[in-house]
Amino acid sequence: xxxxxxxxxxxxxxxxxxxxxxxxxxxxxxxxxxxxxxxxxxxxxxxxxxxxxxxxxxxxxxxxxxxxxxxxxxxxxxxxxxxxxxxxxxxxxxxxxxxxxxxxxxxxxxxxxxxxxxxxxxxxxxxxxxxxxxxxxxxxxxxxxxxxxxxxxxxxxxxxxxxxxxxxxxxxxxxxxxxxxxxxxxxxxxxxxxxxxxxxxxxxxxxxxxx
Numbered sequence: 001x002x003x004x005x006x007x008x009x010x011x012x013x014x015x016x017x018x019x020x021x022x023x024x025x026x027x028x029x030x031x032x033x034x035x036x037x038x039x040x041x042x043x044x045x046x047x048x049x050x051x052x053x054x055x056x057x058x059x060x061x062x063x064x065x066x067x068x069x070x071x072x073x074x075x076x077x078x079x080x081x082x083x084x085x086x087x088x089x090x091x092x093x094x095x096x097x098x099x100x101x102x103x104x105x106x107x108x109x110x111x112x113x114x115x116x117x118x119x120x121x122x123x124x125x126x127x128x129x130x131x132x133x134x135x136x137x138x139x140x141x142x143x144x145x146x147x148x149x150x151x152x153x154x155x156x157x158x159x160x161x162x163x164x165x166x167x168x169x170x171x172x173x174x175x176x177x178x179x180x181x182x183x184x185x186x187x188x189x190x191x192x193x194x195x196x197x198x199x200x201x202x203x204x205x206x207x208x209x210x211x
Contacts, residue, residue: 002042003087004095004137004144006172007031010043010083013057015075020064024048024075028083029056035085040100042084044173045142045184046070047100070102071141071182080173082142095144096137097189103128105182106140109159118164119148120174122183129158131187131195138162139186143172 010028017023024043031041032053039050041058048060067073087093110121122140124132129151132138136147140162149161169175177183 001087002047002084002098002100002142003091003093004084004098004139004142006082006084006143008083009171009173010081012075012077012079012081014059014077018061021062021067022072022075023051023059023061024072025057025059026081026083027057031083031085032056032058040086042082042086042098042100042142044071044081045098045100045139045186046072046102066102069104070184071105080176082172084142096139098139098142098144098186099189100142101186102184103131103187103192104185106160106185108177108179108181108183111177111179114163116166118169119161120164120177121159121161122185123157123159124185126158128185128187129153129155131191132158132160133191136191137188139184141173141183142186143168143174 008030010026012024013027014025015022026043035050035053037050040047046066050058052059062072104125106122106124109123112119132147132150134147134150138145138147145162147160148163151159164174
């Protein structure tokens with residue numbers, strides 16, 4: 001489990017085929033200081049498991065389903081990535097509950113600079129639009145952010161907007177993002193649970209009837 005508060009920017013140093021997935025090597029000096037075999041580390045929002053490590057790097061396997069849903073499908077050495085270690089049970093929940101389970105990707109459609117921040121508009125898949133709410137939480141490339149605007153429910157091309165403060169621009173890969181870049185999206189877990197519950201009909205008891 002993560003909170004979406006990025007601890008460092010790392011980089012991919014190797015991407016090698018492994019079955020129908022890949023094995024990635026990630027340079028992340030801070031993350032490996034207390035990491036062990038089997039630990040979870042978020043790489044731009046994707047929860048990966050440490051299988052090997054060195055002084056300033058670790059390796060992890062990425063399965064085909066993860067590649068299909070995330071920007072790791074075209075990962076290349078040299079790519080900058082956001083790094084966060086799993087949160088400790090006694091730690092502060094500085095962002096929101098982030099699982100590291102990517103729902104899909106979005107594409108940066110517009111960047112509007114401000115005096116002290118940037119507003120970024122991201123086009124999102126239609127299937128994710130019902131899970132995104134104005135002033136709600138979303139993880140973008142593993143970063144816990146507050147949604148500042150959303151498209152209308154009947155929009156042909158759904159989008160969301162986030163406002164990035166200087167700290168986010170400096171500490172994360174979004175500071176160097178450009179229009180056309182793809183980003184990983186993880187919607188709020190509560191919204192996903194509500195959507196799943198609504199997919200089932202109510203039982204007679206739940207509707208106020210008797211057994």
